[in-house]
Amino acid sequence: MRTGARVTRVLLDGDRATGLEYVADGVLQQVHAPQVLLSGGAINSPQLLMLSGIGPADHLRSVGVDVVHDLPGVGGGLQDHPLVPTIWHVRSGESLFRGESPAGYAQWFGARRGPLTSNLAEAGLYTRSDDGLAEPDLQYHFLPVKYWQQARVDPDVDAFTACAVLVRVESRGSVRLRSADPAWAPAIDAGYLTEERDLEALVTGVEKARDIAAVGPLAKVLAEEWSPGGTRSTRAELRQSVRDTLESLYHPVGSCRMGTDADAVVDPQLRVHGIEGLRVVDASVMPTLVRGNTNAPTIMIAERAADLVRADLGARSALAQA
Known part of the structure; x- marks a missing residue:
């Protein structure tokens, strides 16, 4: 080696x-x-x-x-798995962000317990964007943090994120050379959303994330929707939001x-x-x-x-x- x-x-x-x-x-x-x-x-x-x-x-x-x-x-x-985050502020003031505290560190170092034992993706779900599909095409990761632009932007707030991941991908991209020089990085075209069906499935993914957040225990702790934001409600508006906020799951x-x-x-x-x-x-x-x-x-x-x-x-x- x-x-x-x-x-x-x-x-x-x-x-x-x-x-x-x-x-x-x-x-x-x-x-x-x-x-x-x-x-x-x-x-x-x-x-x-x-x-x-x-x-x-x-x-x-x-x-x-x-x-x-x-x-x-x-x-x-x-091919790659694209994800779209739907993010809410947390009304209770409790999220994994609060784990980065003296008490949280003491629990982790003292007994390997507490919020810092989290793997971030605390829950998951497979579902279909269309009831006519034979197999699920959407996967969700639910995180007690703000996951925005790979968690690089403003992560230090109390928030909850539902990441809708498209796992049945029809769009295709390519890898091409930019130069004969091996030191040059290649040109990568991920091809995200080049097939309309992928876009429509992710729009439905955002709608389903909202449905989940509106019922049960989540509805009691979630405050306003941060992204895409409550003012975006039509499918046309959500299509643009998906295009604006789509990220890679690195697959x-x-x-x-x-x-x-x-x-x-x-x-x-x-x-x-x-x-x-x-x-x-x-x-x-x-x-x-x-x-x-x-x-x-x-x-x-x-x-x-x-x-x-x-x-x-x-x-x-x-x-x-x-």
């Missing part, structure tokens, strides 16, 4: 991957191996493939990368998707189509976004990759001994 290194491209001998080029301590270096596994995630893995000349030929030429293998699907099909997948069609990047054994000795092992290979968090499925992909590599090495060893 080498830390503090930036991989710049996959080394290729014709249609076979032979290793990696990387920069460490300001020095351009190489490492060679019989198999190369890319695990850069849904942003970095397609970037590395394209920097190596593997990707959509026209795009590679447009940024000055020599085409080694025309693979149109690289960097396409990007990007699909930019090196698995499949057997012309737009697929890897096959069911995670091997890059048309290139020997090269696999992609991360969430970018998911053909579609799961209706939940991506951590466990990504671990599964890695475990499966380990089995596949082990089987390959065993087969080679058997051939060598034959």
Whole structure:
């Protein structure tokens, strides 16, 4: 393992991957191996493939990368879970913000109890934006804090947030190179709300969050709605609010998707189509976004990759001994 290194491209001998080029301590270096596994995630893995000349030929030429293998699907099909927060001030003056106090710290350090034991997402819910759907398309995270712009803006107030997350996503984005220079960050187009159905589902998500807040114990402690605000009530107004306040749940997948069609990047054994000795092992290979968090499925992909590599090495060893 080498830390503090930036991989710049996959080394290729014709249609076979032979290793990696990387920069460490300001020095351009190489490492060679019989198999190369890319695990850069849904942003970095397609970037590395394209920097190596593997990707959509026209795009590679447009940024000055020599085409080694025309693979149109690289960097396409990007998917992510978008969320929209609905936020209320808390009438009772009690929220997790109050946990950051001498008493709260004493409870935590003394007995590992009290408000600072919170994982923030204290409750969750799956539901449908349309009763005709066979499976839920909305997930909620309920937080006893103000969660606005990734909690970077004005978090130190008593508030309650219901985050509506779209887990059945039809919109697609892309990852593209801005330069042949590996030091340049890629151009990321998340493609949020490019499909009208996604926008309508999230509008319904805000409406359902309001319904939940209006009944039961929550109605007793919540004060005025801070976002999108009580004056925004029509679906047209809420559509604009969704566009204005949408955030990422940081679950990007699909930019090196698995499949057997012309737009697929890897096959069911995670091997890059048309290139020997090269696999992609991360969430970018998911053909579609799961209706939940991506951590466990990504671990599964890695475990499966380990089995596949082990089987390959065993087969080679058997051939060598034959």
